[in-house]
Amino acid sequence: MLAATVAAQSIEYYDFLIYGTAATLALNSQFFPSVDPVVGVLAAFATFAVGFAGRPIGAAIFGHLGDRYGRKPALLGAIMLMAASTLLIGLLPTYAVIGLAAPVLLTVMRVLQGISVGGQWGGATLLALENAPPNRRALYGSLPQLGVVVGLVGGTLVFLLVNSLTTPEQFAAWGWRIPFLLTVLMFPVAFVLHRYVEDSPEFRRAETAIEERRSQSSVVRTLRNPKQMLLVVFGYLPATISFYVIATGMIDYGTRELGLPKNTMLTAVMLSMIAFGVGTVGGAWVADVIGHRKVYGIGAALAGLWMFALFPLVETRSFGLIVLGASVGQLAVGLMFGPGTAIWAAMFPPETRYAGVSLGTQFSNIIGGGLAPFIMVALFAATGTSLSTSAYVAVAAVLSLIALMLIRLPAREAKERTA
Secondary structure: OHHHHHHHHHHHHHHHHHHHHHHHHHHHHHHOOOOOHHHHHHHHHHHHHHHHHOHHHHHHHHHHHHHHHOHHHHHHHHHHHHHHHHHHHHHOOOHHHHOOHHHHHHHHHHHHHHHHHHHHHHHHHHHHHOOOOHHHHHHHHHHHHHHHHHHHHHHHHHHHHHHHHOOHHHHHHHHOHHHHHHHHHHHHHHHHHHHHOOOOHHHHHHHHHHHHOOOOOHHHHHHHOOHHHHHHHHHHHHHHHHHHHHHHHHHHHHHHHOOOOHHHHHHHHHHHHHHHHHHHHHHHHHHHHHOHHHHHHHHHHHHHHHHHHHHHHHHOOOHHHHHHHHHHHHHHHHHHHHHHHHHHHHOOOHHHHHHHHHHHHHHHHHHHHHOHHHHHHHHHHHHOOOHHHHHHHHHHHHHHHHHHHHOOOOHHHOOOOOO
């Protein structure tokens, strides 16, 4: 079960995250041609953000299905939607071929990707967490997050390989399509999930309560009492902002503003994901012992402070220091991702958990992750300094720490180590 959820997350995030890399390296010129390269990058990152706008829609659709019919069928539906939309991106004609229809179709596919991730994340993490022993909920919930590492590293390796085997002209013409077309690997994972994975016992135990409330959508119930969801939104902000500033925005900053080679920035980001994986699993393991919120708070504080060191390290143009800066930043993100799922899941009963966790994290992803690369480029263009981006992340960290202090868990969760 754990292997299947990690594999599902890996390919799902591979599909979703390769768009961010492609936006920096090819989509800006192929779908948004402009005399000013900044305008082209902003347009490409705007469609990157549009994908995040689709996430709450996916959270609502698949959250409703997952709370009513089970985590597994909702997860399968989200996976198939991602596979179809990503394949179609790889097949889209460019602006030079069909004009304005090209960016419009690209935007539609990106929205469908966002809808898929908005539904898939909750299904994969809840399947793992709800099968966990009571004292290992953070650890089990953290393992599907390794799919983010595998997805980003896999996507980066594919781009590095394609970039090294093609000329710049070939990469712009057709090379960028290859990572998108490799999403055919999603279909075997979906088959295994359908054939061999059972729904979580915690969901099955709650089915009686769910059956009694068939007329009440879990999405509607969550939105009618939004306090817990809003705490998830603000609590999750520094995790999603920091991740995408490093994984996507930093590539653009290093290549366009500092003139560093694409492969240098791609490799640095890829290596930083080792630290993300260590922080995620290690942080979850420690959090199950000393408390989920304590470890999450340490990660949020470190993320807010480290951003003031990250950009000066990148600006040295030293590969080793760039890797150091990105790695410490992603370690901080991992310390939030690891225990985060256990914190958010404990805030909702099983019959509304899929909707509550998914809506909260995905609204946060819009405010944070989806807009982070766009805001980063805009802030630098407006101020001429990376300090503005560092301050942006620091404010998000402060909001997160406030939200963590305001979380009050139901009595049924008091025995869990989330204090």
